[in-house]
Amino acid sequence: MSDLMLTDVSRWYGNVVAVNDVNMQIGPGITGLLGPNGAGKSTLLSMMAGLLPPSSGTVTIDGQPTRGNVAIYRRIGLVPVQESLYDFLTGAQFVRLNADLQRVIQPDKATERAIGLVDMAGAASRKISTYSKGMKQRIKVASALVHDPEVLLLDEPFNGMDPIQRRHMMGLLTHFAAQGRTIVFSSHILEEVEQIARQVEVVVAGRHAASGDFAAIRRLMTDRPNQYVVRSSDDRRLATLLVAEPSVRGVRLRGGKALEVEADDFGAFTHAVPKLAQENGIRILELTPTDESLESVFSYLVNS
Numbered sequence: 001m002s003d004l005m006l007t008d009v010s011r012w013y014g015n016v017v018a019v020n021d022v023n024m025q026i027g028p029g030i031t032g033l034l035g036p037n038g039a040g041k042s043t044l045l046s047m048m049a050g051l052l053p054p055s056s057g058t059v060t061i062d063g064q065p066t067r068g069n070v071a072i073y074r075r076i077g078l079v080p081v082q083e084s085l086y087d088f089l090t091g092a093q094f095v096r097l098n099a100d101l102q103r104v105i106q107p108d109k110a111t112e113r114a115i116g117l118v119d120m121a122g123a124a125s126r127k128i129s130t131y132s133k134g135m136k137q138r139i140k141v142a143s144a145l146v147h148d149p150e151v152l153l154l155d156e157p158f159n160g161m162d163p164i165q166r167r168h169m170m171g172l173l174t175h176f177a178a179q180g181r182t183i184v185f186s187s188h189i190l191e192e193v194e195q196i197a198r199q200v201e202v203v204v205a206g207r208h209a210a211s212g213d214f215a216a217i218r219r220l221m222t223d224r225p226n227q228y229v230v231r232s233s234d235d236r237r238l239a240t241l242l243v244a245e246p247s248v249r250g251v252r253l254r255g256g257k258a259l260e261v262e263a264d265d266f267g268a269f270t271h272a273v274p275k276l277a278q279e280n281g282i283r284i285l286e287l288t289p290t291d292e293s294l295e296s297v298f299s300y301l302v303n304s
């Protein structure tokens with residue numbers, strides 16, 4: 001059981017602040033590090049792994065700094081985002097390489113075990129250049145697991161995977177978490193995080209924007225005001241009806257062709273619109289949220 005702790009951690013590159021005064025405590029189970037591109041997720045993972053020194057603050061595992069600490073490196077496995085592997089090696093050679101680097105006592109046995117864990121025994125003697133994206137990700141995970149680390153850090157592990165590969169990887173991570181390991185993975189896709197993470201840490205523009213279980217993060221999102229475009233057979237009448245709805249904050253006619261509606265209770269609003277329309281003989285032609293993108297969710301979380 002390992003606790004990963006970030007205390008007042010910042011990292012800058014020249015005058016780019018990649019990570020800005022982040023405090024986080026991460027325990028066993030799966031934690032999703034969620035944020036848009038460039039938010040600082042890779043930088044955070046590199047600092048957690050002890051590969052990159054923080055410009056200020058400390059990263060510890062069970063109270064011991066991760067940076068420059070060989071004993072701690074043995075307890076961490078990192079799956080980097082980079083696609084480029086040693087394509088000329090077989091899967092088994094690639095995993096074995098890390099077993100040797102980590103000075104694993106029985107490297108052959110450990111290599112075989114790690115390859116078995118990710119279900120790659122059948123392809124282990126093939127060159128990595130012949131692997132699919134999903135297989136490459138799995139062999140990277142095997143390499144990161146070869147020294148049996150308690151902490152597994154994965155940078156965008158689902159990138160480019162098809163739904164079957166993704167499900168397989170999610171199953172693996174869930175399995176590792178059930179063994180008591182501390183798993184942290186980064187993603188910019190909310191649904192990925194929702195499916196397997198027990199805990200979610202949201203990072204935006206280098207700042208720690210929100211933290212909690214998925215339900216808490218989701219509540220933050222759905223309780224915020226949402227914008228919608230509504231088109232109907234009678235926009236003017238629908239506007240009058242909507243204004244009286246408790247969930248609706250404001251209605252505007254957009255160029256006489258559609259309504260722009262701001263509502264602050266997603267569930268109530270999306271129930272009210274079809275009900276009102278039906279009761280008043282109005283046909284709804286379109287109901288589209290305009291600000292559903294992750295970025296708008298993040299900017300809301302950060303600014304609130």
Ligand SMILES: Nc1ncnc2c1ncn2[C@@H]1O[C@H](COP(=O)(O)OP(=O)(O)OP(=O)(O)O)[C@@H](O)[C@H]1O
Nearest residue numbers: 013016017018035036037038039040041042043044
């Ligand atoms: N070596 C570097 N030199 C200069 N700037 C860097 C370096 N590495 C990262 N950055 C900058 O730091 C910020 C955070 O980058 P980081 O890669 O950690 O974000 P990320 O959330 O992992 O994004 P992505 O998903 O796009 O990789 C970005 O503005 C990035 O341009």
